Amino acid sequence: MKFISTRDTNNLNKFDSAFVIKKGIADDGGLFVPESFPVITADDIKALCAKNYVERAADILGLFLTDYTAEELKGAASAAYSKEAFEDGATVISKVGDNEILELWHGPTSAFKDMALQIMPRLLSTAIEKCGETRDALILVATSGDTGKAALEGYADVDRVRILVFYPSEGVSRIQKLQMQTQKGNNVKVAAIRGNFDDAQSGVKRIFTSADVAEKLDQKGLFFSSANSINWGRLAPQIVYYISAYCDLVNEGEINLGDKLNITVPTGNFGNILAAYIAKKMGLPVGKLICASNKNNILTDFFTTGVYDKRRVFYATISPSMDILISSNLERLLYFATDAEVCAGFMKDLSENGIFTVNEDLRAKLEEDFAAYCCDESLTKETIKKYFDSYSYLCDPHTAVGIYAADKYKVETGDKRAMLIASTASPYKFSAAVLEALGESVPEDDFEALRKLSEKTGTVPPKNLSSLADAVVRFDKIIDVKEMAPEVEDFAAL
Ligand SMILES: *Cc1c(COP(=O)(O)O)cnc(C)c1O
Numbered sequence: 193m194k195f196i197s198t199r200d201t202n203n204l205n206k207f208d209s210a211f212v213i214k215k216g217i218a219d220d221g222g223l224f225v226p227e228s229f230p231v232i233t234a235d236d237i238k239a240l241c242a243k244n245y246v247e248r249a250a251d252i253l254g255l256f257l258t259d260y261t262a263e264e265l266k267g268a269a270s271a272a273y274s275k276e277a278f279e280d281g282a283t284v285i286s287k288v289g290d291n292e293i294l295e296l297w298h299g300p301t302s303a304f305k306d307m308a309l310q311i312m313p314r315l316l317s318t319a320i321e322k323c324g325e326t327r328d329a330l331i332l333v334a335t336s337g338d339t340g341k342a343a344l345e346g347y348a349d350v351d352r353v354r355i356l357v358f359y360p361s362e363g364v365s366r367i368q369k370l371q372m373q374t375q376k377g378n379n380v381k382v383a384a385i386r387g388n389f390d391d392a393q394s395g396v397k398r399i400f401t402s403a404d405v406a407e408k409l410d411q412k413g414l415f416f417s418s419a420n421s422i423n424w425g426r427l428a429p430q431i432v433y434y435i436s437a438y439c440d441l442v443n444e445g446e447i448n449l450g451d452k453l454n455i456t457v458p459t460g461n462f463g464n465i466l467a468a469y470i471a472k473k474m475g476l477p478v479g480k481l482i483c484a485s486n487k488n489n490i491l492t493d494f495f496t497t498g499v500y501d502k503r504r505v506f507y508a509t510i511s512p513s514m515d516i517l518i519s520s521n522l523e524r525l526l527y528f529a530t531d532a533e534v535c536a537g538f539m540k541d542l543s544e545n546g547i548f549t550v551n552e553d554l555r556a557k558l559e560e561d562f563a564a565y566c567c568d569e570s571l572t573k574e575t576i577k578k579y580f581d582s583y584s585y586l587c588d589p590h591t592a593v594g595i596y597a598a599d600k601y602k603v604e605t606g607d608k609r610a611m612l613i614a615s616t617a618s619p620y621k622f623s624a625a626v627l628e629a630l631g632e633s634v635p636e637d638d639f640e641a642l643r644k645l646s647e648k649t650g651t652v653p654p655k656n657l658s659s660l661a662d663a664v665v666r667f668d669k670i671i672d673v674k675e676m677a678p679e680v681e682d683f684a685a686l
Contacts, residue, residue: 193209193226193227193228193230193255193256193257193258194206194207194208194226194227195207195208195209195211195212195224195225195226195227195424196224196225196227196532197218197219197220197222197223197224197225197532198218198222198223198224198225198523198524198526198527198532198535198536199218199220199221199222199532199535199536199539200218200220200222200532201532201533201536203532205218206227207224208259208322209256209257209258209259209260209319209424209428210257210259210260210318210319210322210323211319211323212224212424212425213312213315213316213319213423213424213425214316214319214320214323214325214329214417216417216418216420216422216423217418217420217422217423221539222523222527222532222535222536222539223422223424223520223521223523223524223527224424225424225524225527225528226256229470229473229474230255230256230474231474231475232252232255232435232474232475232476233475234449234450236475237435237438237439237442237449237476238449240252240435240436240439241439241442241443241449243439245269245273245281245282245283245432245436246266246269246270246273246282247266247269248432248435248436248439249265249269249272249273249282249311249429249432249436250262250265250266250268250269252431252432252435253265253269253428253429253432255474256428256431257315257428259322260315260318260322264318267314268311268314268315268318269311271314272310272311272314272429273310273311277299277300277306277310278298278299278300278306278310279298280298281298282298282299282307282433282436283295283296283298283307283433283436283437283440284298285437285440285441285444285612286585286615287446288579288583288585289582289583290602290611291595291598291599291611291612291613292437292441292446292610292611292612292613293585293587293591293595293612293613293615294433294437294612294613294614294615295615296433296614296615296616297615297616297617297618297621299342300345300656301338301341301342301345301371301656302617302618302620302621302654302656302657303338303342303513303616303617303618303621304464304614304615304616304617305338305339305342305343305421306342306345306346307429307430307433308425308426308427308429308430309342309343309345309346309347309419309426310345310346311346311429312346312419312423312425312426312429313346313347313350313353313419314350315425316329316350316353316417316425317350317351317352317353319425320352320353321352325415326413327410327413327414327415328352328353328354328413328414328415329352329353329354329414329415329416329417330353330354330355330356330409330414330415330416330417330680330683330684331343331347331353331354331355331356331416331417331418331419332355332356332358332396332399332400332416332418332680333355333356333357333358333396333418333419334357334358334359334389334392334393334395334396335357335358335359335364335372335389335392336359336360336363336364336389336512337359337363337364337365337368337512338368338513338617338621339419339421340357340359340372340382341368341371341372341375343355343357343419344357344372344375344377344380344382345375346419347377347379347380347419348375348376348377348379348380349377349378349379350379353379353417354379354380354381354414354683355379355380355381355419356380356381356382356383356679356680356683357372357380357381357382357383358382358383358384358385358392358395358396358676359372359382359384359385359389359392360384360385360387360388360389360391360392361384361385361386361387361670363388363389365638366637366638366639367621367638367639367642367657367660369384370660370661370663370665371656371657371660372667373665373666373667373668374660374663374664374665374666375666375667376666381667381679381683382666382667383667383669383670383671383676383679384668384669384670384671385670385671385672385673385676386670386671386672386673387672387673391673392673395673395676396676398677399676399677399680400416400418402677405677405680405681408681408684409680409684412684412685414684421461421463421520421521422461422463422520422521426463427463427466427467427470427521427524428467430463430464430467431467431468431470431471431474434455434467434468434471434476434478434612435471435474435476437612438453438476438477438612441453441610441612446610447610450477451477451609451610452477452478452479452609453476453477453478453479453609453610453611453612454478454479454480454481454482454598454601454607454609454610454611454612455468455478455480455481455482455611455612455613455614456481456482456484456594456595456597456598456601456611456612456613456614457481457482457483457484457594457613457614458484458486458511458514458590458591458593458594458597458614458616459483459484459485459491459514459519460513460514460515460516460519461516461519461520461521462483462491462519462520462521462522462524462525463520463521464614464616465481465483466521466522466524466525468481468614469481469525469528469561469562472561473528479607479609480561480562480563480601480607481561481562481563482562482563482564482565482597482598482601483495483562483563483564483565483597484564484565484566484567484593484594484596484597484598485514485564485565485566485567485593485597486507486509486511486514486515486566486567486568486569486572486589486590486593487507487509487566487567487568487569488506488507488509488514488515488516488517489566490502490504490516490517490519491519491522491564492564492565492566494522494564495555495558495559495562495563495564496564497555498549498550498551498552498554498555499547499548499549500522500538500542500547500548500549500550501546501547502517502518502542502546502547503546503547504517509569509572509589510569510572510573510589510622510625511572511588511589511590511592511593511622513590513616513617514590514593518542523535523538523539525558526538526550529554529557529558530554538550563601563605564597565596565597565600565601566593566597567592567593567596567597571596572589572592572593572596572629573589573592573625573628573629574629575587575592575593575595575596576589576592576619576626576629576630577629577630577631579592579595580630580649586619586626586649586651587615587619588615588616588617588618588619588621588622588625588626589622589625589626589629590616590617590622591613591614591615591616591617591619592629594613594614594615594616595613598611598613618653618654618657619645619651620642620645620646620653620654620657621657623638623641623642623644623645623653624638624641626645627641627644627645627648630648630649632644632648639658639660639661642657642658
């Protein structure tokens with residue numbers, strides 16, 4: 193399997209997966225995609241049904257990462273999805289009403305990003321070897337909270353990789369701050385900056401593109417790499433859980449092999465839902481993919497009108513990981529549905545004018561695979577309360593957006609197929625918003641909110657969150673934005 197860039201109009205450059213994972217983004221600014229979709233047949237799915245998650249992951253990743261050996265993939269998957277990291281299993285499906293809720297947050301940071309960020313660092317470390325790269329990778333992350341912790345947890349103590357995370361000192365919750373400040377591992381470093389998330393992000397971008405810093409790094413035997421969600425290494429592991437969930441539903445007798453399954457995904461950067469789309473194109477029996485957005489409903493508008501217009505108000509919501517105006521991975525869908533030339537044209541319109549429009553033929557073609565719905569703040573809270581009151585099922589605000597969209601789709605279309613909904617975070621990651629949705633007063637202190645949510649709902653918070661109050665703080669440094677580059681150089685000199 194070779195990979196190409198979504199913007200390579202001459203189709204000249206083809207790369208192996210290891211190179212693509214090490215590189216992150218293509219030189220022409222495009223995203224790497226497989227040049228074709230490997231096919232899985234009903235027999236393949238039947239065979240996967242008899243396997244466990246680690247074996248399914250190794251098999252499915254092996255269809256794309258053909259330059260990795262089966263042993264390498266099996267090794268990476270078993271280290272990533274171990275009992276220590278995922279005590280309850282890599283994924284858990286809860287049947288709630290007539291929905292199958294696919295909980296992807298049983299990993300070490302209680303968010304779905306663990307599913308990719310637990311295995312991708314291992315794939316990267318192998319990629320460095322395979323590419324004959326003599327330097328080690330230095331991962332720089334600017335985070336508004338969740339991604340930084342998931343990346344730290346994934347890269348901690350992984351060979352040939354170091355990771356440095358910057359977060360806005362006053363822009364994250366106390367729990368998020370403690371999650372990062374207490375991170376273990378000999379190859380990690382965390383610094384708070386005086387400023388907001390944008391300051392942290394632009395600081396990282398400046399350092400990333402600075403020839404001066406790159407040269408200093410090179411002298412220390414290091415090169416920059418990114419843990420960004422546009423890296424193919426983060427997308428590929430997400431395909432696995434949709435195929436695996438299908439197998440689990442067959443094994444549990446919820447569906448028959450060959451039945452079509454609808455899938456709803458609470459969407460931000462379009463990575464998670466794109467993975468479900470790729471699973472469908474590979475041959476997994478999938479009906480509709482329902483793209484669920486919060487109040488930032490740019491994708492709902494896109495799928496219903498064909499116009500993607502980012503010139504609009506940005507809302508900070510209670511489902512912050514979906515607060516986004518540029519869904520980077522949509523570029524990959526546009527490429528799959530058209531070609532590099534058309535795709536590059538859309539991206540040019542978007543960067544120059546903040547808007548692009550697809551013609552009616554393309555919009556109708558996308559509608560064969562996708563439906564899209566959005567859910568505002570009060571409907572998100574109502575959904576959390578409704579599902580707790582009716583089914584004793586507690587969900588986080590991101591998942592609530594997905595549940596609302598799935599139920600709306602069913603009512604509007606009368607489609608009776610089984611519905612799988614991706615659940616992307618533990619409700620305890622967003623205790624304050626969930627308590628409020630349940631009509632409770634919200635304690636000032638994060639840990640107090642955690643305790644109260646547990647008491648009111650009779651559910652148990654994940655250990656990684658409740659144990660934080662007693663963890664040892666390793667990184668409590670606060671720096672100015674202009675000290676970020678020296679901080680990177682310091683870390684490189686270690
Ligand atoms: C990142 C994230 C999302 C959005 O996923 P995309 O792949 O960016 O669409 C949804 N929910 C949670 C909790 C997340 O952390």
